[in-house]
Amino acid sequence: MGDEPRAQMEQRTPRGLDNTDRTLIALLQVDGRASFTALAKAVGLSEGAVRQRVQRLLRDETMQIVAVTDPTNVGLGRQAMVGIKVQGDPRSVSDQLSGLPDVHYVVLTAGTYDLLAEVACRDDEHLLSVLNDDIRPIPGVISTETLVYLKLAKQTYAWGNLTR
Numbered sequence: 114m115g116d117e118p119r120a121q122m123e124q125r126t127p128r129g130l131d132n133t134d135r136t137l138i139a140l141l142q143v144d145g146r147a148s149f150t151a152l153a154k155a156v157g158l159s160e161g162a163v164r165q166r167v168q169r170l171l172r173d174e175t176m177q178i179v180a181v182t183d184p185t186n187v188g189l190g191r192q193a194m195v196g197i198k199v200q201g202d203p204r205s206v207s208d209q210l211s212g213l214p215d216v217h218y219v220v221l222t223a224g225t226y227d228l229l230a231e232v233a234c235r236d237d238e239h240l241l242s243v244l245n246d247d248i249r250p251i252p253g254v255i256s257t258e259t260l261v262y263l264k265l266a267k268q269t270y271a272w273g274n275l276t277r
Contacts, residue, residue: 130175133158137166138176142271145178181270189233191240192262196226199253203227206253215243226258 130138133156140147140155153163170176184192199206203221210219210230218231230248234240240259249257 134166134170134175137163138170139271141167141176141178145180181268183265183268184233185265188235191234191236192265193232193234193240194260194262195230195232195244195248196258196260197228197230197248197254198225198256199227200255201253203253206251209251210248213243213247215239215247 136156137152140152149160149164149167152167153160156163158166171178184190197206197210207219207221207228210216210228215232215234216230217233218229220229221227222229232240232243234243240261244257244259248254
């Protein structure tokens with residue numbers, strides 16, 4: 114994996130979104146399977162123009178259209194956030210964490226922890242294995258603190274919906 118994810122992020126430049134782009138994103142956040150015809154009607158453009166805009170937003174990695182699951186309904190009954198303290202450059206640890214199949218979210222932070230990693234596991238035994246066999250052995254990891262989720266109270270991905 115190396116520096117590939119970091120290099121991609123550093124090369125990506127934010128592009129300006131107009132109101133139509135923002136509206137398309139908001140509509141797709143409500144229904145990711147909305148047809149280009151329905152989207153075109155909602156924003157007042159041709160179906161072809163909407164198709165081009167949506168394809169550009171996907172190609173530029175401004176958005177993704179994905180199926181979001183409830184982890185407990187797909188056999189992942191134990192979720193946790195792992196706070197990680199690192200010795201040295203946290204970016205190399207971040208790159209290694211990002212390659213782990215049970216780690217679904219990795220952020221570099223300022224504060225008590227250098228990194229936060231969200232994990233989704235089948236059960237406590239699986240979580241213990243991820244912590245002891247996958248995360249703690251990564252060179253540079255000096256300590257972890259695991260915050261086990263008791264209940265998922267809210268899950269939303271409406272960050273780009275700036276039309277409100």
